[in-house]
Amino acid sequence: MFRIGNGYDVHRLKEGRRLILGGVDIPHPLGLDGHSDADVLLHALADAILGACGARDIGAHFPDTDPRWKDVSSLLILKEVGKISSGRGYSIANADTIIVAEKPKLASHLPAMKMNIAAALDIAAAQINIKATTTEKLGFAGREEGIAAYAVVLLSENNH
Ligand code: MG
DSSP states (O other): OOOEEEEEEEEEEEEOEEEEEEEEEEEOOOEEOOSSSSOOHHHHHHHHHHHHTTOOOOOOOOOOTGGGGTTOOOOHHHHHHHHHHHHHEEEEEEEEEEEHHHHSSGGHHHHHHHHHHHHHHTTTGGGGEEEEEEEEEEEEEHSSSSEEEEEEEEEETOOO
């Protein structure tokens, strides 16, 4: 009746890229590098949803060799993943996520990220939780070499 999935993603920080997290364009001297907009939060969340419905991962559905996904908003990817999940007969019960970034401060952007995710998945903002943490300057995130995100999702089967 219930299915759980988790997701994890990392992208490298570099100059000359926008920093997009949860579909929000955040002012910062460094942005995340990748084939799409490199939105680690949405990638981790999309992977958690695919994992929960037993549908492999975003690399399988949205390969970075496919020009269709070059520089697209990851909100589109998340929306597609939401359709895969609902197509298999599942509804999202809730999602809990963590962004791991030394900088910038993200607290003021979390409500907008929640709204974006809720809209893309056609669920209520109250079903999404987003946390942000630093690693106390330890490791790649602490050295500001990259940003990571974790997500856990619970799906419920529609006919139960
Ligand atoms: Mg990614």
